[in-house]
Amino acid sequence: MKIFLDSIGCRLNQSEIERFATQFRAAGHTIVNSAGEAELVVVNTCTVTSAAASDSRQKIRQAARQGAGEIVVTGCWSTLEPDSAAVLPNVRRVVSNLDKDHLVVEVLGVQEEDFDLEPVARKPLPGVHLRTRAFIKTQDGCDNHCTFCITRIARGPGRSETIKAVLSDIQHALKGGTREVVLSGVHLGSWGYDLSPRMHLRDLIQAVLQDTNVERLRLSSLEPWDLDETFFQLWENPRLCRHLHLPLQSGSEQTLHRMARHTTPAAFRQLIASARQAVPGMAVTTDLIVGFPGEDDREFAESLAFVQEMEFAGGHVFSYSARPGTPAVRLNNPVSGTVAHRRSEQMRQVLAESSTLFREQHLGSEASVLWEATNAYGPTGWKLHGLTDNYLKVEVHSPLRLWNQINRVRLDRLTDQGLAGSLIE
Numbered sequence: 001m002k003i004f005l006d007s008i009g010c011r012l013n014q015s016e017i018e019r020f021a022t023q024f025r026a027a028g029h030t031i032v033n034s035a036g037e038a039e040l041v042v043v044n045t046c047t048v049t050s051a052a053a054s055d056s057r058q059k060i061r062q063a064a065r066q067g068a069g070e071i072v073v074t075g076c077w078s079t080l081e082p083d084s085a086a087v088l089p090n091v092r093r094v095v096s097n098l099d100k101d102h103l104v105v106e107v108l109g110v111q112e113e114d115f116d117l118e119p120v121a122r123k124p125l126p127g128v129h130l131r132t133r134a135f136i137k138t139q140d141g142c143d144n145h146c147t148f149c150i151t152r153i154a155r156g157p158g159r160s161e162t163i164k165a166v167l168s169d170i171q172h173a174l175k176g177g178t179r180e181v182v183l184s185g186v187h188l189g190s191w192g193y194d195l196s197p198r199m200h201l202r203d204l205i206q207a208v209l210q211d212t213n214v215e216r217l218r219l220s221s222l223e224p225w226d227l228d229e230t231f232f233q234l235w236e237n238p239r240l241c242r243h244l245h246l247p248l249q250s251g252s253e254q255t256l257h258r259m260a261r262h263t264t265p266a267a268f269r270q271l272i273a274s275a276r277q278a279v280p281g282m283a284v285t286t287d288l289i290v291g292f293p294g295e296d297d298r299e300f301a302e303s304l305a306f307v308q309e310m311e312f313a314g315g316h317v318f319s320y321s322a323r324p325g326t327p328a329v330r331l332n333n334p335v336s337g338t339v340a341h342r343r344s345e346q347m348r349q350v351l352a353e354s355s356t357l358f359r360e361q362h363l364g365s366e367a368s369v370l371w372e373a374t375n376a377y378g379p380t381g382w383k384l385h386g387l388t389d390n391y392l393k394v395e396v397h398s399p400l401r402l403w404n405q406i407n408r409v410r411l412d413r414l415t416d417q418g419l420a421g422s423l424i425e
Contacts, residue, residue, distance in 0.1 A: 001029045004038035006063065008055050009046025011184040011220045013075060015135035016100065017044050022172065023104040035063035040107070045075030045085070047150055049321040053077045057088065064089035072107055074100050076154035080325075097140075097155055132180065132372050132404040133218070134173035138166050138204065139185030143193075144223070146249075147260045147331070148289065150323035151186060158190050160199075163207050170212050179406060180216035180241075180370055181208070188219065189226025202231060209237050215406065216370065216389060221245045221287075224271050225262040232278035242279050242390040246271070247287035251306025252299040255292055258331060265306050272310060283313035283358065283390040290347050291320040291340025293331035300343050308350050313358040313391065317347045359419055362392060362411050366424065369394045369409045374401045393418030 003024050005017040020042060021031045035041050041063045045056035056077040063071055071088075074095040078085035082094045095103045141159050142152040170181050183204070185191060192199030201222075208217055218241040234240055246268075250256050253264050275282050288307065290300065319340040322329050335343075371386040380397040388394060394409055395418065408424040 001040055002032045002038050003029055004032050004035045004041045004063070004068070005044075006035070006041065006059055007044040007075075008059060009044075009048060009052055009076070010186075011135050011182060012137060012140070012186055013044045013046060015137040015182075015184045017042070018135055019137065019169075020104055027104070027108060034066065035068045036066040038068055040070050040072065041068040042072045042074065042103070042107075045073060045077035047075075047077035047080055047154060047323070049318060050323070051321070053081075057084075060085070060088045060091065072103070074103055076151060079154045080150070132178070132370060133182050134170070134176075134178040134180070135182045135184050135220075136166060136169050136173065137161065137185065138183050139188055139191045142187040143190065144187060144262070145260050145327075147258065147327040148249075148292065148320065148323070150326055153325055155186050158187055158194055160191050160194050162195070163199075163204055166204060167207065167211055170208060170214060174212065174214060177404060178214070179404060180218060181214045182218045182220055183208075184220045187223065187226075189222045201226070202234060205234055205240065209239060215239060216241055218243060218389075219245075221247060223247065223262070224268055227271060229274045229278070232275050235279040235282075242281050243283045243285070244275060245285045245287075248307070248310075249287060249289050250292065250295075250299075251303035251310075252295070253302075255295050255299050255303065258294055259289075259292065259328075265302075269306075269310070281390050283392070284310070285391065286310075286312050286315040288315060288317045288347055288351075289320050290317060290343040291335040291337075293320070293328060293335065294333045295320075295335055295343075296333075304343075304346060304350060307347065308354070311354045311357060312351060314355045315351050317344050317351065319344050356414065359392065359414055362419060363414070364410075364412065366408055366410050367392065367394070368406050369396075370406050371402045371404065374403050377401075395420050396423055398423055 005020055007013040007017045025031060032038050043059050043063065046052040060071060060073060068090055070092045071090045072093045072095060073085045073091055078094050079097045085091060085094045139160050141156045143158045144152060173181060189201055191201045191204055217239055222244065224246050248268060249259055249261055251265055256264060272284055367388040369386040369388055371384050373385040374382045376383040381399040382401045384396050384398055384402055386394050395415060396409055409421045410424055411419045411421040413420050
């Protein structure tokens with residue numbers, strides 16, 4: 001059977017469809033690069049914002065229009081709104097997040113004990129989800145109670161994968177030629193809290209670095225309150241990528257309090273200072289919400305000034321999206337869409353300026369780049385796109401169509417979103 005896997009949203013969703021792909025392939029099926037080629041389509045949905053929920057519905061409708069006769073829907077949006085998902089065109093099955101680990105078994109109609117999968121090497125997903133990097137699921141669910149977040153409700157309580165399971169997934173990825181692994185989870189920093197004996201994420205990272213030969217190990221989003229200064233000693237191993245994605249959400253202490261975030265601007269400032277002192281060249285990126293209920297001009301000004309001070313290497317800005325079922329929908333003093341849009345533009349501008357500053361600091365230097373995409377062959381050769389370990393986006397032209405290789409590059413000019421350079425022979 002030909003199967004197309006699609007995903008919206010976070011890196012955890014990406015890691016899940018990669019796991020589905022491995023299981024389907026091990027059972028003898030083929031993963032194709034478009035819904036139009038497929039007999040079966042699986043869509044992993046998202047609901048972190050109203051726009052993500054809309055995108056999820058659109059993905060399902062697109063698959064049906066392209067000829068997919070059977071569509072299976074899973075993920076956060078369909079878990080919260082299964083009836084709405086079930087009535088979309090050609091949807092034959094809706095699988096909740098809590099049953100997602102058994103999706104392939106259910107779809108193939110076999111008994112769990114009869115589903116004897118031979119481990120297979122990872123192959124990058126074809127099509128739009130093609131990645132040289134392997135996203136490895138280490139944890140699911142969340143025990144935080146951020147007032148704006150619907151993901152905790154959609155994903156359930158925090159649950160950690162064992163070290164043995166994570167190492168097994170990584171070894172399968174390495175057998176397929178993966179050069180970089182990304183550890184992913186809803187609340188990655190809580191990995192190990194539910195295990196017995198209780199463990200910390202640093203234990204998992206040390207195990208991966210010790211027991212595998214992965215060339216690059218990257219961490220996905222981490223909550224700042226899960227880290228302390230000793231955590232940054234892990235970067236004594238150069239295989240750990242110099243990139244931290246730490247969602248701040250707001251630079252105003254009062255706004256953070258209403259969000260029920262377990263940090264303050266002062267604590268966040270100290271954490272970033274410790275990271276940058278311990279790891280030269282560390283890229284720190286973030287997520288920010290503007291227009292949260294009760295955010296007046298003074299609070300927004302505080303947030304804007306703090307983000308400017310932090311000099312992030314990049315990040316994402318979201319206008320607050322009210323999600324039914326979250327405590328934030330009951331808060332007073334909502335911010336109008338017009339005001340939220342204006343604040344979003346201001347915050348994006350500050351992030352763009354700090355991103356440019358971070359990239360400028362690397363002009364004239366050399367860096368190792370993992371090539372993620374090759375396209376647009378022209379007079380100067382193939383246009384290559386890739387990432388440094390500290391998450392700089394790099395492009396070069398090469399006579400060779402390099403892909404999933406790591407090469408040294410001299411970085412000599414800025415682009416709109418990254419840097420351009422030349423391969424070092």
